[in-house]
Amino acid sequence: MLCYSNRSATRISLGRMREALGDCLMAATIDPNFLKAISRRASLYEMIRDYGQAAIDLQKLVSLLTMQVEEKGGATDKISHMNELKQTQARLADVEEESRKGIPLNMYLILGIESTASAADIKKAYRKAALRHHPDK
Known part of the structure; x- marks a missing residue:
């Protein structure tokens, strides 16, 4: 799963978005709770202006991060996950707003x-x- 995720990052930098999206889908299929793959897939959907799918991925990411914040015992881990959760929630709000605008792919x-x-x-x-x-x- 990590290989697919890393390969998708490489393909993004090469401008091969369709193949990068496929790699993110494979990584998320192998481990549905892999945060990096879900986040990267949401970013790819944003790039191609598929804001509905990006919002779905970001909602899943918010729920997974919320679970991690509740489970983590260490203060530093909890703070970093809370910061990431706040950033993801802000990103989700932006994506949902873009989705309402109805911008085509x-x-x-x-x-x-x-x-x-x-x-x-x-x-x-x-x-x-x-x-x-x-x-x-």
Whole structure:
């Protein structure tokens, strides 16, 4: 699970968002309580403007962090988890606000191309993605 999470971070830095999202999904499937994978997946959803899914992930992250704050006995651990919880709650409020605005998904980022790409580049990226996800592959 940690390998998938680290690979998703690498793919984010390379601009391969679709593959990074797949790695985050794999890491979260292996361990549904892995905070870093859930947080990274929420960030990816924010990047592609899928604020509804980002809000779902952030709500799950808030509930997991709340459980950790209640369970932790050490003062330093508890303080760090409480700070992380406050940041996540603020982020969740921002994402929910963006979700209400109804901003469409960033298809350029999903296809892995620049927003200034030509029509031919867009077609090429779309066909490549269609081949990758075709059921008769």
